Structure formats: C-alpha cells, structure tokens
Amino acid sequence: MAKIQPVRGTHDIVGETAARHGHVVAAARDCARRYGFGDIDIPIFEFTPVFARTMGEGSDVVRKEMYSFTDRGGEDITLRPEFTAGICRAFISGGMQQDLPLKFFAHGPAFRYERPQKGRQRQFNQIDAEILGVAGPGADIEIIALGAEILHDLGLLDRCVLELNTLGDPDSRRTYRDALVAYFSDHKDALSEDSIDRLARNPLRILDSKDEGDRKIVRDAPLMADFLNSESEDFFAAVCEGLDVLEIAYNLNPRLVRGLDYYTHTAFEFVTDALGAQGAVIAGGRYDGLIEMLGGPSTPGIGWAGGIERLAMLADNAPAPERPIALVPLGEAAERLALKMCHGLRRDGFVVDMAFRGNLSRRLKRANKLHARAALILGDDEIARNMVTLRNLDDGEQQDVALDDVAAHLRLLPE
C-alpha cells in the first residue's frame, strides 16, 4: 500500500454526492412519515444466524458475500447485508407483538463482499420500509405505493418500471418448484453451467437467466400462475386491483423471482435501464414466514429496500443548498463584534459564513465561491457609526444598515 487508499468497494461521500444522498433519504423519510411509517434504527451487525437462517444457506449472499467475523468474545458476527432480517430480530427481541401492525422506515449502510461496479459497492446505503403484522393484501398495496410515491417525489417514477409477480404461498411455491425441477432436469444437457448449478440450489432463478440457450428452454417452462392455489390467486388479484385503483402502472413478470429464501406471495422490483446491469432501484416482497424462522411468533411481513447510491445517481432534483450570508470583519475590533453578530444571526436562522482569515478582497472572493447572497462588511468606519455595510453580491448594490436592523434587512433580500 504505497498510497493510502480506501478499501475496495468503499467510497467517501462528499459535496454534491453527499447532497444527493441526503436528498434521497430526506425525501424517502418524509414520504414514509406521511404513510405512517416510524423510524427504526437497528445495529449494523448481528449474530450471523440472523442473516444466514433467514436469507437461506443456499443464497449467494450467505454463501459468499457476507462480512462475517469472530469478535473478541468469540461471537460469530456479520455486518448486515440487508435490513429486513435485523428489523424482524428487533421486533422479536423488543417484544413488539402487542403493537402490531407496525410500519418501519430505516436507512443506512449495508455490506456485501461483491465485485464492485457502478451502483454496486461493498459498503452501500439503503433506504428500507417494512410492514409487520398485516396478512392481507392491503399491506402489499401500501408498501408498493410508498415505493412509487418516493420515486415520484424524486422525479424518477416515469423513468422506472414496476415489475410484479407472485411466488404464491409456501404450498404453491413448493409444488411449483418441484414442477420446475422436473422440467429443467429433463433439459439438463441444454442448460448453461450456471443454470445447472441453479437447478440444485435455486431453480426459480433459472427463469431469470440471461443465457440465450436457457431462455429458449425457459420459454416453455411451467408457469407459476398455473400452480397457485385459489387463496394465493385471490391474494394476488387483490394486490393488482389495489394498484389499479391507485393508477400505479406495473408489468406482470412471471420470471421475476427473488434470490432470498424468505419471500412468499408478492415480489416486485422498480427497475430502470439507466444504470446498466444494476437496474433495480427499489425491490422487495412479502416474507410471511421470516419472523417464525427467527424463533418469533408467526407474523406476516412485507417490505422493500432501495439503493441510495443508485437513486442518487438518477435523481437530479435535489434542492440547491441555502445561500449563505458572508460576514466580513476588518480589524481586531470588528473581529470581536462580528463573532457575536455571526452567532446571533445564526441563532436567528440565517446561514452565515465567516471566513477565519483574510483581507476584504480574499473574503469577498470566498463569499463569491460559496455563492453567498450578500456580504456584511464591518470595519472601523462602520463601527464608529454603529453601522454595517450590506453588500448585495448579485447586483453589487451597497447600503449602510444600523447594527440593530441587520436581521430585518437580511430578511428583505431575495433568495
């Protein structure tokens, strides 16, 4: 390591990027709040089984992407690769059964050991929403509507497509899975190497293969729709009907499957073609058996996660930062007075910048670089008259303002 470097797949988020990330989180949380979701903040690491058991021992995430380690007390710990399992664990440990239904919004970093690409880092940030304790399709409709509304608020909804599918209840899923295994086993010699591997581990995934040969075989594969029992069928119909009422467009995609074991019924992805291979910006589904898997009371759940980096790359409607007022003291007496004035104006709610050093010219240059609306120039002349020079930096107009009237005059300035 000649030059000090960030660890592979990690990024420093500063400046414009930080503003965009902040905007995505703020917009999402604000929207979630209007939908009645409360904030939850969970640990960044958990005992490894929390993720290993729920996501599935056969899933890629568990098999090769987890940041797991033994801590100094000998505990087997994993940095969270997602939020859902941790939130369900929190639900169980916190004894929250009596408060059902619960609606949670969370955001923060997650970790997966993968090969980095644009929109895919090893430490990445997610927004996350979960509804616990609602068995009916109302939760599915609301959670998808929330995702759509956040995309709308970010100005991205018309650049995304909602892909929708159902995996049915566990019974339906199991019979379908068996049928798929039977079908693909008959065509095993024509399948790609990857898909032969999937056949053993996660046969549903073959439906999603990009391999040309696989696609041909998939074309005639049995369809989930034909294996849904009537309850699952009715459930999915109700979800679709709700989305129709809300005029949320969706694309029924029978090949949309999820890689994690805990999903049942509704599965969905908001995808974009603007990010290359990493098209999913918000994705999730129903996971009715998950909490039980963790040893909790049988409790239905549904949720989604969104990639903040991906959303931030697309969303260009972040509000411009508020333009500051530059305070420019000249001389020692002025420094002291300005220090106090600066504090007072900030307490009054103004965004105020006071450079730590420099003459008038330098400080005005800095003010200009910060895109300040105005400068308050305070020198011996002004102090003698109990005034301050207020310079509008957009048009160069200057006026003398009494020290006591500064706030009032600043309020009259255009943004």
Added chain:
RNA sequence: GCGGGUGUAGCUCAGUCGGUUAGAGCGCUAGAUUGUGGAUCUAGAGGUCGGGGGUUCAAUUCCCCUCACUCGCCCCA
C-alpha cells in the same frame, strides 16, 4: 468468482514508434487592486506518469505480477 477496458498534476485529458528539465485547459496560490467578489492580465506552486519486479546503456513508454476503477457475467439495492 469469470471475461474485456482503463490508470499521466486537485479535476478533465494530451504526449512519449524506449532517449536531456513530461504538457494543456480548468482549479489553486500570489500580485496588478494595503476597504470591495465575479471579468482580464502577470507570476507561481503542484507529478516518484497507480504500485512492485523484469528486459535494456536508458522504461512513463516494452514484458510480467499486483492494486484500484470501469463494462459485461454472476448476484443484487
């Protein structure tokens, strides 16, 4: 984990068919302007040419390895 591309100043990039002190634009610093920013002009700072090894009289340039980014696969947010 597999395959392809890229890596030269803070940023965006030229360039060297192997040969003295490696360039530009933008940005940065200072001055013209010791109390007036943006524009202009002048000057300056800033590079072990991603890192390590090899070939050679000589490597930023050729070869090997490695690291990082990037595109696709895999997987996923």
